[in-house]
Amino acid sequence: MEPDAQPLISIQDLTVHFPLRKSLFRSPQVVKAVDGVTLDIFAGETLGLVGESGCGKTTLGRAILRLVEPTSGQVLFRGDDLAHLSQSQMRAHRRHLQIIFQDPYASLNPRMTVNQIISEPIATFGLARGEEARRRVLELMQQVGLSPRFLRRYPHEFSGGQRQRIGIARALSVDPEFIVADEPISALDVSIQSQIMNLLDRLRREKNLTYLFISHDLRAVQHVSDRVAVMYLGKIVELAPAKAIYARPLMPYTKALISAVPVPDPKIEATRKRVVLEGDVPSPINPPSGCRFRTRCPYAIAACADVEPQLVQIMPDHLAACIRISPEQPDIERVAPGAAPGLWQHIASSSA
Amino acid sequence: MHEENNSLLKVKDLRVYFETEDGTVKAVDGVSFEVKRGETLGIVGESGSGKTVANLSIMRLIPEPPGKIAGGSIEFNGRDVLKSSRKELRELRGCQIAMIFQDPMTSLNPFMRVSKQLMEVTELHLGHTKQEARRHAVEMLEHVGIPDASERADSYPHEFSGGMRQRVMIAMALSCKPELLIADEPTTALDVTIQAQILELIKRLKSETGTSVILITHDLGVIAGMTDDVIVMYAGKVFEQAPTTELFERPGNPYTRALLRSVPDPTSEQGKLYQIPGQPPDLASLPGGCPFAPRCERAEDICTREFPPFVQVASNHHSLCHFANEVYAESSR
Numbered sequence: 113m114e115p116d117a118q119p120l121i122s123i124q125d126l127t128v129h130f131p132l133r134k135s136l137f138r139s140p141q142v143v144k145a146v147d148g149v150t151l152d153i154f155a156g157e158t159l160g161l162v163g164e165s166g167c168g169k170t171t172l173g174r175a176i177l178r179l180v181e182p183t184s185g186q187v188l189f190r191g192d193d194l195a196h197l198s199q200s201q202m203r204a205h206r207r208h209l210q211i212i213f214q215d216p217y218a219s220l221n222p223r224m225t226v227n228q229i230i231s232e233p234i235a236t237f238g239l240a241r242g243e244e245a246r247r248r249v250l251e252l253m254q255q256v257g258l259s260p261r262f263l264r265r266y267p268h269e270f271s272g273g274q275r276q277r278i279g280i281a282r283a284l285s286v287d288p289e290f291i292v293a294d295e296p297i298s299a300l301d302v303s304i305q306s307q308i309m310n311l312l313d314r315l316r317r318e319k320n321l322t323y324l325f326i327s328h329d330l331r332a333v334q335h336v337s338d339r340v341a342v343m344y345l346g347k348i349v350e351l352a353p354a355k356a357i358y359a360r361p362l363m364p365y366t367k368a369l370i371s372a373v374p375v376p377d378p379k380i381e382a383t384r385k386r387v388v389l390e391g392d393v394p395s396p397i398n399p400p401s402g403c404r405f406r407t408r409c410p411y412a413i414a415a416c417a418d419v420e421p422q423l424v425q426i427m428p429d430h431l432a433a434c435i436r437i438s439p440e441q442p443d444i445e446r447v448a449p450g451a452a453p454g455l456w457q458h459i460a461s462s463s464a
Numbered sequence: 465m466h467e468e469n470n471s472l473l474k475v476k477d478l479r480v481y482f483e484t485e486d487g488t489v490k491a492v493d494g495v496s497f498e499v500k501r502g503e504t505l506g507i508v509g510e511s512g513s514g515k516t517v518a519n520l521s522i523m524r525l526i527p528e529p530p531g532k533i534a535g536g537s538i539e540f541n542g543r544d545v546l547k548s549s550r551k552e553l554r555e556l557r558g559c560q561i562a563m564i565f566q567d568p569m570t571s572l573n574p575f576m577r578v579s580k581q582l583m584e585v586t587e588l589h590l591g592h593t594k595q596e597a598r599r600h601a602v603e604m605l606e607h608v609g610i611p612d613a614s615e616r617a618d619s620y621p622h623e624f625s626g627g628m629r630q631r632v633m634i635a636m637a638l639s640c641k642p643e644l645l646i647a648d649e650p651t652t653a654l655d656v657t658i659q660a661q662i663l664e665l666i667k668r669l670k671s672e673t674g675t676s677v678i679l680i681t682h683d684l685g686v687i688a689g690m691t692d693d694v695i696v697m698y699a700g701k702v703f704e705q706a707p708t709t710e711l712f713e714r715p716g717n718p719y720t721r722a723l724l725r726s727v728p729d730p731t732s733e734q735g736k737l738y739q740i741p742g743q744p745p746d747l748a749s750l751p752g753g754c755p756f757a758p759r760c761e762r763a764e765d766i767c768t769r770e771f772p773p774f775v776q777v778a779s780n781h782h783s784l785c786h787f788a789n790e791v792y793a794e795s796s797r
Contacts, residue, residue, distance in 0.1 A: 164655040164656075164657060164658075165626075165655055271743050271744060272511075273743060273744075274743065301510035301511055301682065301744060302510060302682055302683075302684070302723060302726060302727070303510060303722070303723065303726055303739070303740035303744070303759075304510075304743075304744070305726070306726040306727075306728075306737045306738060306739040306740070307739045307740070307741075309728075309737055310736055310737055310739050313736075328655060328656065330656070330730075331727065331728045331729075331730055332728060334728070334730045335728035335730070335734055335737060336734075354734070358730045358731075368657060369656060369657060371660075372656040372657045372659065372660040373656055373685065374659075374660075374663075374683065374685025374686050374688065374689050375685050375688060375689075376684035376685045376687070376688050376712065376724065376727050377688055377712060378688040378689070378708050378709045378712050379709065380688075381685075381688045381689035382689075386660060386664075388657075388660050388661055388664055389657045389660075389661075390661075392625045392627055392628070392658070
């Protein structure tokens with residue numbers, strides 16, 4: 113990523129609220145899946161998006177592409193606000209914006225051959241016909257590592273990793289600029305995960321693509337991303353270069369997330385201190401006031417319930433949303449502990 | 465290994481075959497392992513490696529047909545499980561051996577209150593009266609860290625979060641103080657923060673009760689933090705068997721080595737990740753010779769011709785490879 117790069121996609125205060133079934137006696141409730149996200153995605157970068165399930169990361173990815181309707185806010189792309197375009201105006205942009213899904217079993221039509229799956233978008237957007245379309249399909253298959261012999265096969269004849277390659281070829285068939293990769297490796301075996309990560313990275317460089325890489329796997333995200341955004345209950349709580357987020361996470365939540373990832377080394381596992389977060393993610397229907405993490409945060413003080421923290425720069429290129437840290441004092445462990453320090457169990461694995 | 469009475473479960477040369485349209489699938493083909501009292505055995509492998517089938521066989525839960533235990537022996541507490549009567553099996557299941565699965569939602573009955581599901585276990589196996597069973601159920605829920613256990617006991621499974629449901633499953637599994645707990649991908653469906661909670665819980669309960677554990681997972685990080693010994697499975701076979709620290713430090717099999725290298729290391733530079741080429745094997749049409757040979761960086765002609773030997777590379781450390789000693793020597797350096 114160049115330092116003065118222009119954002120390819122600029123998200124301004126985006127919200128996605130899902131109304132729940134209306135009740136006669138209560139005021140209608142809404143799930144605030146995405147609740148005020150402002151984020152720039154730069155051309156050519158891979159932006160990683162992590163968070164626990166239910167934090168809104170998938171909804172954010174889909175709202176950018178208008179696969180779910182944003183409630184308010186803007187998504188600026190090529191001078192247009194995608195969030196407010198009509199469906200027919202949106203169509204003109206669709207070929208530049210593609211998505212790769214988590215489940216390679218559910219996202220391919222079982223009654224279509226590989227050829228039909230990959231060539232359908234080419235035909236839909238009128239990019240090529242006949243012999244040229246066919247050549248394009250074969251070229252795409254070769255790029256994603258599928259043998260041309262498979263042209264007339266159906267999805268059920270493939271393994272998970274190969275299906276994910278078909279999904280990638282389909283996304284690439286319209287020469288997009290931006291791809292939302294929504295948990296593209298989560299359903300795959302370990303030996304196949306690294307294949308797909310390498311493939312996505314190679315394609316990004318060759319085709320100058322921009323990715324929003326959504327995953328709950330911090331190790332994978334850290335490996336493929338230039339920058340990483342951490343989401344909690346509909347909000348971005350930390351945003352930093354991939355290296356920095358692992359080496360020096362600022363938010364208590366990010367620290368806990370990283371600490372929770374098991375390390376494939378028995379010696380490290382036996383000695384390291386692990387931070388175990390208590391409890392579950394609160395309901396996004398009625399999120400806690402102020403800072404949404406405060407109910408699980410050992411550093412929370414009374415003010416955390418009143419003030420909604422803003423995502424601000426704490427260190428160069430490193431943003432965090434916490435009222436207890438500042439550029440002068442970025443280290444939360446040095447500020448006084450909160451009202452409920454017991455929320456955090458420091459566990460030395462060796463003592464267990 | 466030498467103290468016979470230290471061993472709780474002994475699986476010897478187990479073969480489990482399935483008859484399918486594509487022919488006989490040898491899901492588990494000559495697998496041997498041992499679980500010692502109070503220890504945790506990790507089983508790591510990709511989908512189709514046979515890790516789940518091997519463990520279902522221990523409880524005799526393989527649907528027959530199409531499945532069939534085609535050979536081998538399973539000895540639990542000195543008794544041959546394969547020769548047990550229905551009544552003996554009933555005692556074994558859920559009482560002496562308990563199992564928790566990947567997806568807690570599909571293993572709990574959605575129409576039954578959690579308390580009822582827990583009570584069923586002890587009423588059946590321990591002969592508890594309703595009152596005793598209920599008291600015990602609430603105790604177990606408290607034990608696994610369900611807040612307000614006595615009130616929440618009467619909830620239905622859907623009223624719990626994923627992590628809480630897995631806690632309920634664990635409470636149910638441990639209700640009769642089993643001697644062996646088989647945990648099949650217990651945290652795969654959970655978020656990392658919840659995974660950490662559940663793993664800590666299993667660790668704590670294990671140290672309190674002395675239960676032996678078989679932990680099946682594809683996550684090498686979970687293996688590293690939780691187990692004493694590991695077996696690595698591929699294509700229905702044990703590829704490597706070693707104490708956990710030894711396996712991570714000195715893998716003696718090219719497949720294990722490749723698996724370890726394909727996990728991204730956050731402390732190292734970004735860039736191309738090591739990748740194992742090719743696809744997982746199709747069990748219905750395995751190649752001759754070593755099943756991993758088509759994907760192996762160390763493979764030579766002999767690997768596609770001859771099935772590899774199970775070589776002892778160190779005490780308690782075995783590897784299924786023609787070049788086991790060489791690979792082991794390389795990683796010892």
